[in-house]
Each structure stands twice: as C-alpha cells, then as structure tokens.
Amino acid sequence: MAEVVLRDVEKRFGKIQALRGMTLEVRDGEFLVLLGPTGAGKTTTLRIVSGLEEPDRGDVFIDGVRMNGVAPRDRNCAFVFQNYILYPHLTVYDNLAFPLRSKLWRTEEGEIRKRIEHVARVLKIEHLLQRKPDKLSGGEQQRVALGRAMVRNPRIFLMDEPLSNLDAKLREEMRVELKSLQKNLGATFFFVTHDHVEAMTLGDRVAVLNQGVLQQVGTPEEVYEYPANVFVARFVGNPEMNFLEGFPEGGKLYLGDLALALDLEKVWKGREVLPSRVLVGIRPENILLGQGGTVGEVYLVEDLGADKIVRLRVGETLLRVRVPKEAEFSVGEKVPYLLVHEKLLFFDPITEKRLG
Amino acid sequence: MVWKVAKGILIALALVFFLLPIYWIVATSFKQWPDIFAIPPKFVFRGTLVHYLTLFNIRPEEAAKFGQVGKSLFPPRFLNSIVIAGVSTVLSVALGTFSAYAFSRFRVRGENDLLFFILSTRMLPPIVVGIPFFVVYRALGLIDTHIGLILLYMTFNLSFAVWLMKGFIDEIPREFEEAAMVDGYTRFEAFFKVILPQALSGIAATAVFCLIAAWNEFFFALILTSEKARTAPPSIAAIQGTSGINWGQIAAGVTVFLLPVVVFTFLVRKYLARGLTFGVIKR
Numbered sequence: 001m002a003e004v005v006l007r008d009v010e011k012r013f014g015k016i017q018a019l020r021g022m023t024l025e026v027r028d029g030e031f032l033v034l035l036g037p038t039g040a041g042k043t044t045t046l047r048i049v050s051g052l053e054e055p056d057r058g059d060v061f062i063d064g065v066r067m068n069g070v071a072p073r074d075r076n077c078a079f080v081f082q083n084y085i086l087y088p089h090l091t092v093y094d095n096l097a098f099p100l101r102s103k104l105w106r107t108e109e110g111e112i113r114k115r116i117e118h119v120a121r122v123l124k125i126e127h128l129l130q131r132k133p134d135k136l137s138g139g140e141q142q143r144v145a146l147g148r149a150m151v152r153n154p155r156i157f158l159m160d161e162p163l164s165n166l167d168a169k170l171r172e173e174m175r176v177e178l179k180s181l182q183k184n185l186g187a188t189f190f191f192v193t194h195d196h197v198e199a200m201t202l203g204d205r206v207a208v209l210n211q212g213v214l215q216q217v218g219t220p221e222e223v224y225e226y227p228a229n230v231f232v233a234r235f236v237g238n239p240e241m242n243f244l245e246g247f248p249e250g251g252k253l254y255l256g257d258l259a260l261a262l263d264l265e266k267v268w269k270g271r272e273v274l275p276s277r278v279l280v281g282i283r284p285e286n287i288l289l290g291q292g293g294t295v296g297e298v299y300l301v302e303d304l305g306a307d308k309i310v311r312l313r314v315g316e317t318l319l320r321v322r323v324p325k326e327a328e329f330s331v332g333e334k335v336p337y338l339l340v341h342e343k344l345l346f347f348d349p350i351t352e353k354r355l356g
Numbered sequence: 357m358v359w360k361v362a363k364g365i366l367i368a369l370a371l372v373f374f375l376l377p378i379y380w381i382v383a384t385s386f387k388q389w390p391d392i393f394a395i396p397p398k399f400v401f402r403g404t405l406v407h408y409l410t411l412f413n414i415r416p417e418e419a420a421k422f423g424q425v426g427k428s429l430f431p432p433r434f435l436n437s438i439v440i441a442g443v444s445t446v447l448s449v450a451l452g453t454f455s456a457y458a459f460s461r462f463r464v465r466g467e468n469d470l471l472f473f474i475l476s477t478r479m480l481p482p483i484v485v486g487i488p489f490f491v492v493y494r495a496l497g498l499i500d501t502h503i504g505l506i507l508l509y510m511t512f513n514l515s516f517a518v519w520l521m522k523g524f525i526d527e528i529p530r531e532f533e534e535a536a537m538v539d540g541y542t543r544f545e546a547f548f549k550v551i552l553p554q555a556l557s558g559i560a561a562t563a564v565f566c567l568i569a570a571w572n573e574f575f576f577a578l579i580l581t582s583e584k585a586r587t588a589p590p591s592i593a594a595i596q597g598t599s600g601i602n603w604g605q606i607a608a609g610v611t612v613f614l615l616p617v618v619v620f621t622f623l624v625r626k627y628l629a630r631g632l633t634f635g636v637i638k639r
Contacts, residue, residue, distance in 0.1 A: 052534050072537045079538040085531045089553040098549075102540030148539070 002063045002155035002188050003028040004049055009058035011044055011212075018044040020212040022058070026156070031182050031189045033203030035196060037235065041212040042192040046158045049190065050077050062155065073104055078149035082161040084141045086133035092144050093129040096120070099152045112151075119147045122181070139170045146181075156188040163198060175201055196236045200224065208232045226345075230352040233281050233345065239309055239320045242287070246280040246346070255280065257317040260294060266341045270356030278355065279347040282339055284309065284322040289329070292338030298329045312337060378614070385607035389422075392603050407608035422602050430609055433591040438616065440502055440587055441570040444509035448566045449559055451510070452517025453525075457547060459518070460525040461533075471522075474515045482512065483575060490579055500581045508580070509570040516569070517562050524558025525551065560627035564620065571617055588613050 004026040011019040018041045026032045034042045047053040048060060051072035060067040067075060078099075086095050096116045100107040107115075120126045123143040133141060142162060149157055163171045163178075179202055182189045193199055199206045200220040208215040208223060208231075216228035227233035233241045247254040252261045253268070268274060289310065296312040296319065303325070310329055312319045314337075321337065329335060346355040384392055386403040410419040411430050419428065459467060489508070490499075498504030528551055536546035552559075578590040592609040595602050621628065 050538050052538070071542075072534070073540045073542065075538075077538060079535060081531045081535060083529070083531065085529065085535045087532065087550055087553075098536070099539035102536075102545070104540035148535075152540075 004156060004188070004190065005059075005061040005064075006045070006049070007059045007061070009045075009048060009055045009060065011041070011048065011053065011055050018212050019048075019055070022209075022212070022214055024207055024214060024217065026188060026190050027205075029186050029188055030204045031179070031191065031202055033199040033206045034190070034192045034209055035194070035199040035203075035206055035236070036209035037194055039211070040194075040209040042194075042209055043160050044212075045209070046079070046160050046190065046192055049075075049156075050079050050158050051075050052079075073102070076152075076155045078152070078154035078157050080145050080149050080157065080159040080162045082164060084133075084145040084162075084165075086136075086141055086144055086148075088133055090132075091129065092125065092131050092133065092136070095133065095144055096129075096147050096151055099148060105152050115151050116147075119150050122150075122184075123147050138166050139174065142166060142174060146178075150185070154187075156190060157182075159189065159191045161193055162191075164193070164195070171198075178202065196238065200236070206236075208235065210235070226354065227281075228354055230279065230281070230347050233347070233354075237283060239284050239322075241281045241283050241345075242319050243347075244280045244282070244317070245349075246278045247276065248274040248278065249276070253280075258294070258314050260339075262339070262341065267344045268346065268356070269342075270346070272355065274346065274355065275348065277349055279349045279352070281345040281347060282343060284320040286340040286343035287312075287319060287321040288338045288340065289321055289323055289327070289335050290337075292336050295334050295336050298331050298333045298335055300331065301329055310335075381607050381610050381614075384603060385611045387604065387607075389604060392607075407604035408612075411605050411608045411612070422605065424602065424605075428595075428605070429586075429591055430588070430595075430612075433586050434588050434612065436502065436585055437571060437588040437613070440505045440509065440585070441567055443502075444506045444513065444570045445563055445566040447506070447510045448513035448517045449521075449563050452514055452521045452562060453552075453555065453559060455514075455518045456521035456525050457551065459522050461530060471519070474518050477511070477515045486575065486579055489576065493580055498580075500583060500585050502585045504580060505577065505585055505587065508576055509566075509573060512573075513566040513569055517566060520562045520565070521555070521558055524555050524562075528554050557627035560624035564624060564628060567620060568617055 006022050006024045009019050009022040010017075022041070022045060024034075024045070034045060036042050044053060048055050049062075049067075051067065051070060051074075054068065062075060062077075086092075087098065090098065093116060096119065097112050099105055100112045100115065116129070117126070120129060123146060125140065125143045125147060128136060128140055128144070133144065136144065142165075145162065163174050166174060175198060178189075191202060193202075200223075203220055205217060206220050206223045207217040208228075210231050216223055216232050218226075223232060223236055227236060227241075230243070234243075244255050244257045247256060248264055248268070251264050253264045254261050264274075289312070294314070296314040298310055299313040299318060300311040302309040302311075305325070307325050308323050308327060308329075310321045310323055310327075312321050312335065319337070323329070347353065348355055383399075383401075385407055386405070387398070387401055388404050388406075391398050391401045406415070406418050409415040410422065410424065411428050413419075413428050413431065416427065458464060459471060464470060493499050493504055498507070532550045532554065533543060533546035536550045537543060541549065572589065573587075574589040574593075577587045581587065581590075588609070592606055592613060595606050595609060
C-alpha cells in the first residue's frame with residue numbers, strides 16, 4: 001500500500017527522449033493504467049519507479065519519501081515483466097520463494113511455505129509448485145509471475161504489459177482475475193498497456209502517454225467521453241473517432257466535409273469563442289442512421305458480432321458509424337443520418353487540444 | 357532410401373577419417389615392439405602393457421630394454437599439465453565470464469574498440485611473440501614456473517572466453533537479474549543466483565575450448581620451461597632412448613594424455629551440445 005508521485009521526470013536514452021516532464025500521481029490503493037502506443041515511454045516510467053532506471057531530471061517519491069538513487073531492492077516494489085521472467089533453473093515453488101530467500105527479506109522456511117501455499121491457493125497454482133517453468137502454459141507462467149510479486153506483500157505492484165503474451169480468451173479471464181485480486185489485496189497497481197480495452201476495463205484511472213509526454217489522466221469515462229486532445233481521442237476507442245473540419249460562423253457550424261450546417265448553440269455549450277476553424281470529433285456510436293434529413297451512401301458493412309460498423313460515404317468523407325447487429329444495410333443503399341448534437345467534441349486544429 | 361544409405365556411408369567415412377589416427381595411437385600403445393613396425397599393419401596382435409608400465413615407472417627394469425636412461429619423466433609432467441591447464445582454464449573462464457557480463461550489461465566506454473582489442477590478441481600467430489615472451493619471462497623470473505605458463509595460457513584464452521561468454525550472456529535477457537534486484541538482491545547476488553545457472557552451458561563450452569587449447573599447447577611449453585614446470589606435450593615428443601625413438605611409450609603417453617580431455621568433454625557433454633548451438637542463434 002503506497003502512493004507514488006513522479007514530478008517533472010525526464011529521461012533520455014542516447015538520441016531518444018523517452019520521457020519529457022512527466023508528472024503523475026498513483027494514489028494509494030488505486031489501479032492506475034498507463035496507456036500508450038509502443039515507444040511512448042510507458043516501460044521507462046515503470047522502470048524509473050522501480051529504480052531499474054534513474055531519471056535524468058525530476059523526482060520520484062514513494063509514500064512521500066524521495067527515491068532518487070535508492071537501489072531497486074530497497075524500494076519494496078514488485079515488478080511483473082511482460083515475458084514473466086521466471087527463473088528456468090528453479091521450480092515454481094523456488095521461484096515463488098526467491099524473493100523471501102534474499103538477504104533483505106530473509107524469511108524462515110516454515111513461514112515461506114505458509115505464504116506460498118496461501119498465494120498458490122489464491123492464484124490456483126497449487127498443483128504446479130513442483131514443476132519447472134518450461135513445463136507451464138503461458139497463463140500458468142503469468143500466475144506464477146504474479147505470485148512471485150505477491151509473496152512479500154510489496155508496497156506497489158508494477159506491471160509491464162503482463163497480459164499481452166496471452167491469447168485473447170485467457171487475457172480476458174486474467175483481466176477479471178487481476179481486477180478482483182487488486183480489490184481483495186487493496187494494493188496499489190501501476191499497470192502498463194498499449195491495449196485501450198485493457199486500460200478501460202482495469203483502470204480506476206487511466207493515464208495516456210505519447211512520445212514521452214503525458215496527455216491526460218482521468219477515469220476511463222473521462223478519457224473516453226472527454227479526451228484532452230486529438231491523440232487521446234484517436235487512441236482510445238475502437239473504431240476510431242470521426243474527425244471533421246468545422247467552420248463556426250453567424251450562429252451556425254458549417255461542416256464542410258458533410259455540406260451540413262448545424263445550429264451552433266445546440267452543439268457548442270462552451271463559453272469561449274470558437275476559432276474560425278475547428279476540428280469536430282464524433283464517436284461512431286453517436287451517429288444515428290435512419291433519422292435526420294441528410295443522406296449518405298453505405299460503402300462497407302463490417303460485422304463485429306455484437307454490433308456492426310457501417311462506413312457511410314458522404315461526399316468525399318467516410319464516416320464510421322456503429323449500429324446494432326440487428327440493423328440491415330446493404331452496400332450502395334442511401335441512408336439518412338443524424339449526428340447526436342450534444343456528443344460533438346471540438347478541438348483546436350493547431351494545438352489539437354479539446355476546446356470547452 | 358538412397359539418401360539414407362549415402363548418408364550412412366558418408367558418416368562412416370567421416371568416422372574413419374577422424375577416428376583412425378586415434379585407433380592407430382591406442383593400438384600402437386598396446387603392441388609389442390616388432391608389431392609396431394609390421395607392414396602390412398597388424399590389426400590382430402598379442403597386447404602388452406609394457407609401454408604403460410615403463411611410462412609410469414612401475415616396471416623400470418623393462419625400460420632398460422628400450423634403451424631408456426633413468427626414470428620416465430612422464431608422471432610429474434603429466435601432473436604439471438593437469439595443474440597448469442586446469443588452473444588457467446578456471447581463471448580464463450572466471451575472468452571471461454565476469455568481463456563478458458560487464459560488456460553485456462553496462463555501457464562500457466569504447467566498448468567496441470575494447471572488444472576488438474581483446475579479439476586482436478588472437479590475430480597474431482603466437483610464434484611471433486615467442487622470443488619477446490622468452491626475454492620478458494626471463495627478466496621476470498617466470499621461466500620454468502607453473503605460474504608463468506598459467507598466466508600465459510590464461511592470456512591467450514581470455515580473449516576467446518570473453519567473446520564466447522558475451523554471446524551466451526547476451527542471450528540471457530537482462531530482466532532476469534532486474535527481477536532479482538527488485539526482489540531484494542544486489543546485482544552481485546543476482547549474478548550468482550540467476551545469471552550463472554543459466555550461463556552454465558556456455559561456461560561448459562568455453563571451459564572445454566580453453567582446456568583443450570591450454571592442454572595441447574606445445575610451443576610456449578617447449579621454450580619457456582625446462583624441468584620443473586614442463587608439461588606433457590613437449591615431454592612426450594622427447595621420449596627416446598639410446599636405441600632410437602621409443603614409439604610404444606610415445607603412443608602410451610599420447611593415449612594417457614588424451615584421456616582427461618575425453619573424460620571432461622563427456623562430463624560436460626550435456627551442457628556442451630546445448631551450449632554450442634545456443635550461442636550461435638542470434639535473435
């Protein structure tokens with residue numbers, strides 16, 4: 001149980017600036033997910049918290065104590081690696097006992113057995129204790145890696161894409177288990193992923209990182225409904241948000257791509273005066289088909305099972321529209337569509353920040 | 357089918373090619389004096405242990421028949437070989453493993469230049485430095501000492517050990533010791549508990565190569581030693597009596613000399629087979 005604070009952390013590897021002015025707080029007992037594409041600096045952030053890397057500038061605090069220069073072993077964090085990194089020459093039991101047999105955490109063997117039995121019960125790996133890691137499936141290795149993190153009750157769990165090597169079905173199961181494990185332990189989880197679904201389902205809060213710069217921190221709802229900028233809007237959500245050019249003028253918002261004029265006061269609730277050109281974003285589920293007065297042509301229908309994605313051609317623009325699976329559309333069909341007015345998001349086309 | 361037969365024949369030919377000299381030496385070591393020179397060679401013969409017995413001074417009275425003067429010098433020199441090759445191998449592998457770990461894990465300034473420099477010590481034919489070494493060793497009082505040869509073999513093998521071990525350690529993801537370091541271990545402890553066990557096959561392969569190189573080394577042993585520290589190779593070559601070259605005893609000496617390397621290779625063969633292929637595959 002602990003809180004972590006990163007303040008103005010900078011890290012550079014040779015020519016690559018991995019982190020720029022990273023300031024982030026992980027609250028006590030929360031499940032914070034760090035989300036971002038490859039090369040965003042997610043792993044670097046975890047490694048800096050764990051002490052495996054030192055920041056070039058800036059400070060790291062755990063429970064209010066400055067951690068710069070403190071050796072990894074003295075930070076009492078647990079690190080779960082993407083490839084699990086189980087020691088191949090040791091049995092599962094010895095892998096789990098490994099942290100407790102260090103000089104630092106030296107524990108009596110009877111106590112070690114008790115703790116391992118407990119952890120093994122929680123993770124349902126009791127039958128695997130005498131096996132070597134190479135005789136385990138991916139999911140089992142994953143559990144053992146988690147177990148090795150759990151045995152010594154660390155202050156914080158640092159997890160670097162721990163689910164990304166599992167197949168889809170197992171990943172979903174582990175997601176549920178991980179979440180309930182975190183609830184039951186009441187532990188602080190700092191979790192890194194590039195999968196926005198994982199981030200949305202697991203995180204109490206989600207921090208979005210891109211090119212070493214923190215883009216936004218917030219609850220999954222905040223990040224999804226009110227993305228701070230174009231990057232977050234595009235990265236979170238599948239299929240991607242639709243972006244259109246808009247020109248507010250004389251009480252109207254002209255959407256040039258769609259040859260459409262909307263009443264500005266219905267779509268813009270903010271106080272500030274909009275610039276003469278804006279980027280308008282709308283999620284695929286906020287476009288309704290079969291209503292409204294303007295028409296588009298169905299270009300492609302993708303059946304996702306639970307629902308369908310319709311590509312609707314309006315002029316030169318292709319809109320992504322999410323429709324229920326029962327809806328039937330055929331390619332070439334002319335369909336009226338409606339943008340849900342209150343769901344339009346406005347972005348500054350130059351800074352790409354969300355307006356309002 | 358044809359391919360299988362062809363493959364069998366090829367393997368048989370290769371085996372004959374590699375094993376015939378060894379068979380020849382071993383057979384000769386058990387042959388009686390006239391049979392050694394028989395033409396055509398005798399494949400069926402009455403064996404004798406006399407060459408071994410004289411080699412180890414067990415039946416010295418037999419030795420006189422072959423014109424040997426005094427005692428056979430083989431036992432103490434065989435022991436020298438074991439000590440010198442063994443100690444230099446242990447040192448090369450130990451130092452090589454540590455250096456390789458450092459090169460593999462830390463940003464060493466001028467790493468590539470240093471590694472090239474280390475490798476470049478292998479590029480010179482050793483015979484070129486024979487005389488300088490002799491002069492330097494004489495000045496340092498290292499002529500005919502165990503430590504002198506140990507240092508020399510270690511120097512020659514170290515470059516090899518560093519390069520080979522670096523390949524093996526590069527293959528072990530650094531996350532292994534990082535996991536251990538987060539879990540309460542120092543880097544040093546992590547190295548011994550986590551990296552070393554995984555590098556065992558590489559260490560075995562390196563050790564075999566270093567041992568064979570040090571064990572077989574002839575030239576420097578010949579010019580840098582005379583009595584106390586002389587190893588088996590120059591000593592076997594010099595086995596002769598008043599009545600000519602004692603081929604039987606030379607064959608017996610070579611057979612005994614082969615044994616330790618064969619035994620050691622068999623002991624570590626489990627690691628060796630893995631080690632030889634493991635290091636080759638680059639990710």
